[in-house]
Amino acid sequence: MPYINVNGARIYYEDYGSGPRTIVFAHGLLWSGRMFDAQVAALSGRYRCVTFDHRGQGQSELTPSGYDMDTLTQDAAALIESLGCAPCHFAGLSMGGFVAMRLGARRPDLLRSLILLETSADPEIPDNARRYKLGARLTRVLGSRLGAPQVMATMFGRTFMSDPVRAAERAVWQSRLAANRRVGVHRATIAVADRKGIYDEITRITLPTLVIVGEEDVATPPDRAKRIAERIPGAQLVTIPHAGHTSTVEQPAAVNAALERFLAQLD
Numbered sequence: 001m002p003y004i005n006v007n008g009a010r011i012y013y014e015d016y017g018s019g020p021r022t023i024v025f026a027h028g029l030l031w032s033g034r035m036f037d038a039q040v041a042a043l044s045g046r047y048r049c050v051t052f053d054h055r056g057q058g059q060s061e062l063t064p065s066g067y068d069m070d071t072l073t074q075d076a077a078a079l080i081e082s083l084g085c086a087p088c089h090f091a092g093l094s095m096g097g098f099v100a101m102r103l104g105a106r107r108p109d110l111l112r113s114l115i116l117l118e119t120s121a122d123p124e125i126p127d128n129a130r131r132y133k134l135g136a137r138l139t140r141v142l143g144s145r146l147g148a149p150q151v152m153a154t155m156f157g158r159t160f161m162s163d164p165v166r167a168a169e170r171a172v173w174q175s176r177l178a179a180n181r182r183v184g185v186h187r188a189t190i191a192v193a194d195r196k197g198i199y200d201e202i203t204r205i206t207l208p209t210l211v212i213v214g215e216e217d218v219a220t221p222p223d224r225a226k227r228i229a230e231r232i233p234g235a236q237l238v239t240i241p242h243a244g245h246t247s248t249v250e251q252p253a254a255v256n257a258a259l260e261r262f263l264a265q266l267d
Contacts, residue, residue: 007074012060016048022048023047025052025093027054030177030180035249039091052079057180072191077110089112093248100114111207112266118217121197122227129193130193152170160249211232215241215243222239
């Protein structure tokens with residue numbers, strides 16, 4: 001298994017393809033690089049595709065600290081430099097998008113473009129933050145399995161959740177949620193709930209930027225994506241029909257098509 005030690009953490013990553021350009025993928029809260037399987041499969045024939053797990057999640061090290069968005073951004077920057085990926089296209093979904101925007105504003109030298117999926121430049125809504133913190137505390141005591149069905153309804157849109165044909169697929173993703181390490185979930189969720197907004201900072205981003213949002217996203221609704229696209233000069237906004245907070249899994253063909261169009265303009 002490939003691991004790399006960066007910024008005081010042992011980070012798990014996977015590296016596919018060998019094209020002249022690199023795409024680095026950063027996953028959302030409670031998941032891992034596996035949420036980009038369909039994108040890697042579609043793009044690794046022409047791009048080097050790197051996925052990694054944030055500290056405390058997936059297969060990366062459970063560290064005592066460092067779950068705040070600034071430290072995760074430093075992790076990502078160190079990984080890009082250590083793996084020789086720069087300048088890369090950087091795709092971040094939800095929490096990965098929090099990291100991506102900070103990279104775009106603070107370390108544009110490492111990037112060729114930004115791809116922001118189902119994310120927000122604002123602080124967490126107070127009611128949501130309280131709910132997330134309560135869920136994190138319960139998970140730390142009781143484990144991830146008990147709350148997995150409720151979390152699924154936030155992470156995926158109604159179309160995916162109600163489609164009988166995709167029942168087996170839902171079961172796979174629910175089992176992955178249930179397998180999360182309780183301490184890692186607690187630390188990462190608290191950090192997301194307490195994060196500071198970056199809305200004022202993203203005006204500094206001058207990189208080509210694609211903003212993608214699922215039309216059924218309830219965690220970071222489409223109006224949040226619109227605020228980002230309007231704030232970053234020249235950003236493009238794409239709404240994915242019949243997708244929620246995890247469009248890469250729910251509607252992979254539509255997401256892949258949006259990525260292909262955007263990357264074709266640049267490469």
